[in-house]
Amino acid sequence: MELKEVTKTEGTMDIQDILKPENLVYQKTKLLTDTPMHYCPGCSHGVVHKILAELIDEMGIQERSVGVAPVGCAVFAYNYIDIDWQEAAHGRAPAVATGIARVNPDAFVFTYQGDGDLASIGAAEIMHACNRGENILVVFINNGIYGMTGGQMAPTTLEGMVTATTPYGRNTDLNGYPMRITNLIAQLPGTSYVTRQAVHTAGGVRKCKRALKKAIQNVLDKKGTSFVEVVSTCNSGWKLSPVAANKWMEENMIPYYPLGDMKDSVKGEHSEN
Amino acid sequence: MARVIGAVVVDKEECKGCSVCVDACPHDVLALHFEVNSKGYHYSYMKSPEACVGCANCGVVCPDTCITVYRTKAS
Amino acid sequence: MGEIKLMKGNEVLAEAAIRCGCDGYFGYPITPQSEVMETLMVREPWKETGMVVLQAESEVASINMVYGAAATGKKVMTSSSSPGISLMAEGISYLAGAELPCLLVNVQRGGPGLGTIQPSQADYFQAVKGGGHGDYKLIVLAPSSVQEMNDFVDLGFELAFKYRNPAMILADGAIGQMMEKVELADYKPRWTKEEVAEKNGDWATTGKPASRKKNVITSLEMASNDMEVRNINLQAKYRKMEEEDVRYEAIQCDDAEFILVAFGTAARVCQKAVEVAREKGLKVGLLRPVTLFPFPKKIIKELARKTAGFLSVEMSAGQMVEDIKLAVYDAGSNARVDHFGRMGGIIPTPTEVVEALEDKFSWELSYGVKRSY
Numbered sequence: 001m002e003l004k005e006v007t008k009t010e011g012t013m014d015i016q017d018i019l020k021p022e023n024l025v026y027q028k029t030k031l032l033t034d035t036p037m038h039y040c041p042g043c044s045h046g047v048v049h050k051i052l053a054e055l056i057d058e059m060g061i062q063e064r065s066v067g068v069a070p071v072g073c074a075v076f077a078y079n080y081i082d083i084d085w086q087e088a089a090h091g092r093a094p095a096v097a098t099g100i101a102r103v104n105p106d107a108f109v110f111t112y113q114g115d116g117d118l119a120s121i122g123a124a125e126i127m128h129a130c131n132r133g134e135n136i137l138v139v140f141i142n143n144g145i146y147g148m149t150g151g152q153m154a155p156t157t158l159e160g161m162v163t164a165t166t167p168y169g170r171n172t173d174l175n176g177y178p179m180r181i182t183n184l185i186a187q188l189p190g191t192s193y194v195t196r197q198a199v200h201t202a203g204g205v206r207k208c209k210r211a212l213k214k215a216i217q218n219v220l221d222k223k224g225t226s227f228v229e230v231v232s233t234c235n236s237g238w239k240l241s242p243v244a245a246n247k248w249m250e251e252n253m254i255p256y257y258p259l260g261d262m263k264d265s266v267k268g269e270h271s272e273n
Numbered sequence: 274m275a276r277v278i279g280a281v282v283v284d285k286e287e288c289k290g291c292s293v294c295v296d297a298c299p300h301d302v303l304a305l306h307f308e309v310n311s312k313g314y315h316y317s318y319m320k321s322p323e324a325c326v327g328c329a330n331c332g333v334v335c336p337d338t339c340i341t342v343y344r345t346k347a348s
Numbered sequence: 349m350g351e352i353k354l355m356k357g358n359e360v361l362a363e364a365a366i367r368c369g370c371d372g373y374f375g376y377p378i379t380p381q382s383e384v385m386e387t388l389m390v391r392e393p394w395k396e397t398g399m400v401v402l403q404a405e406s407e408v409a410s411i412n413m414v415y416g417a418a419a420t421g422k423k424v425m426t427s428s429s430s431p432g433i434s435l436m437a438e439g440i441s442y443l444a445g446a447e448l449p450c451l452l453v454n455v456q457r458g459g460p461g462l463g464t465i466q467p468s469q470a471d472y473f474q475a476v477k478g479g480g481h482g483d484y485k486l487i488v489l490a491p492s493s494v495q496e497m498n499d500f501v502d503l504g505f506e507l508a509f510k511y512r513n514p515a516m517i518l519a520d521g522a523i524g525q526m527m528e529k530v531e532l533a534d535y536k537p538r539w540t541k542e543e544v545a546e547k548n549g550d551w552a553t554t555g556k557p558a559s560r561k562k563n564v565i566t567s568l569e570m571a572s573n574d575m576e577v578r579n580i581n582l583q584a585k586y587r588k589m590e591e592e593d594v595r596y597e598a599i600q601c602d603d604a605e606f607i608l609v610a611f612g613t614a615a616r617v618c619q620k621a622v623e624v625a626r627e628k629g630l631k632v633g634l635l636r637p638v639t640l641f642p643f644p645k646k647i648i649k650e651l652a653r654k655t656a657g658f659l660s661v662e663m664s665a666g667q668m669v670e671d672i673k674l675a676v677y678d679a680g681s682n683a684r685v686d687h688f689g690r691m692g693g694i695i696p697t698p699t700e701v702v703e704a705l706e707d708k709f710s711w712e713l714s715y716g717v718k719r720s721y
């Protein structure tokens with residue numbers, strides 16, 4: 001810790017008087033391991049990992065939790081949250097989670113998937129897991145791109161967006177349209193809570209955490225599949241600085257992928273709004 | 274009247290210098306240091322510590338969870 | 349004595365799964381094995397033993413459900429037929445790479461492509477050489493009777509857990525569909541949560557208690573050195589299987605000048621062919637590999653020193669014949685190895701087999717077999 005630079009100026013309290021255990025308001029949860037995350041600076045993946053870890057700790061469910069890591073940048077999620085994990089094949093996390101949850105009905109099982117993983121190669125598995133109302137949480141990181149493989153087009157890539165495989169921008173004649181898969185998921189009677197969040201501001205992170213908490217509680221209460229999309233940045237893939245990526249996301253992604261709850265119900269009931 | 278004051282501690286070795294915390298701070302407390310850490314990143318630090326209110330926005334948005342936040346009331 | 353019943357091979361598989369304390373079955377319908385899941389759905393074992401049965405949306409999903417459930421240290425299985433197993437290839441490679449125990453069943457039909465629903469043995473290579481990517485092996489059991497469809501379920505799980513490796517029952521449409529008398533196994537209770545934790549808690553995703561480090565099931569290693577170590581360990585495990593768990597049946601091989609080598613349905617035909625040949629005065633025996641991996645190389649090497657020739661009889665264009673040739677070559681023997689097979693879902697007749705033997709080994713039969721073996 002480098003304290004020299006944070007000494008308060010005269011007239012206010014000394015910094016050392018503030019840095020006391022009784023004044024602690026925010027710190028790294030013990031559910032996050034000491035392994036430094038491999039993500040690019042400013043990547044949304046780290047924020048979502050953190051709030052998941054905080055919730056697993058706060059809700060006291062570490063012993064019941066099994067995470068399913070995807071193929072994608074989050075493949076190493078298992079190095080960061082101190083729970084049991086399994087690494088799934090590309091797109092198959094919902095089937096893997098189904099297997100875990102079906103033979104362990106008391107477990108809290110979640111998948112953590114990117115947009116290529118969930119909306120492209122794994123489109124069938126996610127639809128059917130949600131349609132069966134598997135008692136799992138799905139965390140869906142929509143960064144509009146294939147981060148891990150070097151920034152190719154994802155189903156969610158915006159029209160006109162430049163990626164490694166759409167060097168002149170996504171052309172809808174050639175590639176079809178950006179997919180709002182979460183809206184489709186909300187139509188499935190197996191889902192209970194379906195929401196779209198973002199973590200580019202402190203307010204967004206806090207909201208997203210509340211949404212994830214509700215989603216986890218729904219799984220614990222066996223209400224069906226809970227699905228939380230997080231509109232995210234991939235500043236490396238987008239070729240922007242982290243702060244600029246947050247701005248770009250706000251101006252371009254969020255208008256197409258508007259934030260908010262799409263469904264809040266229990267499985268078997270239709271109550272989309 | 275008691276004024277809320279805060280302070281943060283940045284784990285400068287873990288910081289990746291992404292500047293997201295700098296952008297998220299409502300009181301312009303933070304900045305990236307001109308020096309770099311052992312990984313070569315310009316780490317975040319309290320440039321204007323007197324302005325910190327301990328709102329924890331910086332800690333909450335940090336993807337690498339490098340910021341610890343403290344808050345109290347000034348007498 | 350256990351309960352005796354007249355049952356179809358596929359139904360017996362389902363019954364044996366329930367009785368051996370299996371925790372979960374995940375599958376997708378495909379002829380000629382759909383009776384496995386149908387039988388389970390009629391039996392509703394979740395009411396009786398707590399066993400889960402789920403119809404998945406595809407074979408891709410069913411193998412990945414097996415991958416997830418197997419990671420939790422429980423006894424889980426799937427069954428399919430040839431095209432479905434092709435779809436599972438990636439998942440099987442993951443199961444082998446992450447060293448997870450599970451039971452897979454392939455009730456083979458004729459290929460390639462959509463092929464035919466009639467029985468075939470043309471997935472031998474897929475089962476014993478890979479099918480999926482990477483250097484991995486499955487433990488492969490080849491039943492040749494309905495009784496073995498029963499017995500190999502429990503045996504398959506036993507071997508799978510002994511080695512933390514997927515085991516496959518490689519049957520064919522004839523074994524799956526035929527009705528035979530079978531002695532069913534007695535019920536074994538499913539493992540309790542505590543038993544699973546005790547047996548598999550050091551690796552399985554049972555949920556992390558404070559008392560241990562987190563368990564991570566993965567086949568990924570970024571560093572080449574670490575990945576090579578993983579591979580070396582896998583290969584050592586496969587060598588141990590070859591040392592300890594080879595199974596075969598040798599019928600009238602002691603005085604045999606010619607040996608038929610066949611598994612599954614082809615072995616049933618060959619057993620009859622041995623009788624036909626012996627009536628004709630030909631000294632013919634049958635070697636029936638029961639484990640296709642680990643392959644019974646040792647006994648083939650021994651037989652190669654006192655036999656004029658081997659005829660691999662397969663319901664395929666000739667796949668196992670390559671493994672026989674390798675074993676004979678290893679023995680330094682000049683016994684000749686040939687193949688006879690029917691394809692497209694046709695089961696050869698015993699007479700055809702004997703005629704093929706006489707044809708392919710006509711030189712040895714005319715000029716005597718006492719060459720330098």
Ligand SMILES: Cc1ncc(C[n+]2csc(CCOP(=O)(O)OP(=O)(O)O)c2C)c(N)n1
Nearest residue numbers: 071072073090114115116117145146147148
């Ligand atoms: C079967 C298979 N096909 C392709 C790949 C290569 N691959 C790895 S990650 C990836 C895309 C991941 O993108 P996304 O799911 O959006 O995750 P992100 O990295 O953006 O978080 C692809 C195509 C693979 N590992 N397996």
Ligand code: SF4
Nearest residue numbers: 040043073147234235
């Ligand atoms: S490539 Fe994109 S998604 Fe992957 S770690 Fe970097 S910023 Fe994050």
Ligand code: SF4
Nearest residue numbers: 298325326328329331
């Ligand atoms: S706690 Fe709030 S005021 Fe203080 S540095 Fe962080 S964001 Fe700024």
Ligand code: SF4
Nearest residue numbers: 288289291292294335
């Ligand atoms: S958000 Fe975290 S990693 Fe990024 S600059 Fe601030 S302290 Fe460093």
Ligand SMILES: [Mg+2]
Nearest residue numbers: 114115145147
């Ligand atoms: Mg992506």
